[in-house]
Amino acid sequence: MTRLRADDLTLTYEQSTVATGLSVEIPDGSFTVIIGPNACGKSTLLKALARMLKPQAGVVQLDGKAITSQRSKDVAKRLGLLPQSSTAPGGITVGDLVARGRYPHQSVLRQWSAEDEAVVAESMRLTGVAGLAERVVDELSGGQRQRVWLAMVLAQRTPILLLDEPTTFLDIAHQIEVLDLCADLHAGGEHTLVAVLHDLNQACRYATNLVVMRPGGTVAAQGDPSRIVTAELVEDVFGLRCRVVDDPETGTPMIVPAARQKRARRGSGEGGSEDHGPVAVHEDAAL
Template sequence: MTTSHSLAAEGLTLGYGDRAVIASLDLAVPPGRITVIVGANACGKSTLLRSLSRLLAPREGRVVLDGREVHRMPAKELARTLGLLPQSPVAPEGITVLDLVCRGRHPHQGAFSRWNARDDAAVAAALEATRTTGLADRAVDELSGGQRQRVWIAMALAQQTDLLLLDEPTTFLDASHQIDVLDLLTDLNRTRGTTIVMVLHDLNLAARYADHLIALADGRLHACGTPSEVLTEECVRTVFNLESRVIEDPVSGRPLMLPIGRHHVRAAPPAASGR
């Protein structure tokens, strides 16, 4: 269970070259919950996730896991606690689905430990959960975009970490498979207590599945809290430069954002003629 793990950013400033992307950001990830990061394109969502997983070193500040700076932890030790599914990962040419998913067990292998029945069970469970068992012998580069995405998620699940970070895990998936993946992650959170942090583009899916919502704007934390606290018309206007109406989702009871386009505002009926 991950209620014993804490992940936080303290005074985090991130960037590439001369360009700053995230500035002086402080946040704490609620343990054992589902956190979703939202924001406009190029606001720093993926950059933040990369730093939380130590793929990107901060210019200032630090990322702390259980009181230790992640950038000072041994890579394999960190990988046994924290897993990452990056955006648009690339598989080695010709690798099969089974071999790729088995790589999720690498952090659990050591000089004195060899592949065992527990590893087999973890891989089989990950394939079954993502409905990719039937693809096990296929080459990854022969699969459709949606199939590949489910295979990458299977690899992340096989790692069996207490914290799981995912950058746009519903990319390439149709509506049905998006719901399948988000339901799967919710089940993982509810049954194992896995702390999940993910980036999603779809605000309404974010509001439906998140326990904790983080909204970024121009590299800064604009709002964080429950979906009802964060997904407001003011937030959508500020973060996305979009006018909207936010109502209660009749299915989930969570906030539901209805965008207002310039050409879809209901016009007033014509005035009645006096004739």
């Protein structure tokens, strides 16, 4: 059974309808990446999956039950969220911030324990921030802060992790650092990851399951990137002429935009749609 799924959602944000009839299944144990053009509803879908946004219609199911009908603490023990932008309380240290991830496990009858201490320490070790435990979060670099926030989410000890644009505002080295960490967490076999990304090549490199959304909040394709990503799909969804070749490092699909002159000819009506070049690298696309 798929633990997390969305069925026939209608999603609105700031009084505008973002998506209608949107259905997505998150395969258990996958590293699912949601990608699509700006304003297509990627982050809105993630908010609905995280119970931060109530659908106008349809239902998000967690473990076979509507997520909106479940207690917040019960959901927080099974599903963790790294928001798109996070602000730490002024003066808080790394150790104290990561410790806040244990909040769902606290109650009147269960206070801070040796188990909580061990989980926090392990979360900081896995994310490479153990040596920063006494540092103030505001003093850290962008990459370090992102690792600290991820450590806090890990401290929740949830089997499902939702990451909303975890590489935003990071330089390329720190982007790869964070995505490598996510890939390591997924490879450990204990987590289902769902991330919203903007970079299609990074999505293809790291995702085991890719959800491609088009404007209007519909799903254009879903599945293994090597099976679904083609030049035709990229042009249909993003309006970008390109070639799809094998990434020389990983063998995953890599999108190479057409030269400016070719794109300009297409815009002026010259050349029709025949100038794609050798794009049939992944022929079994499911569009």
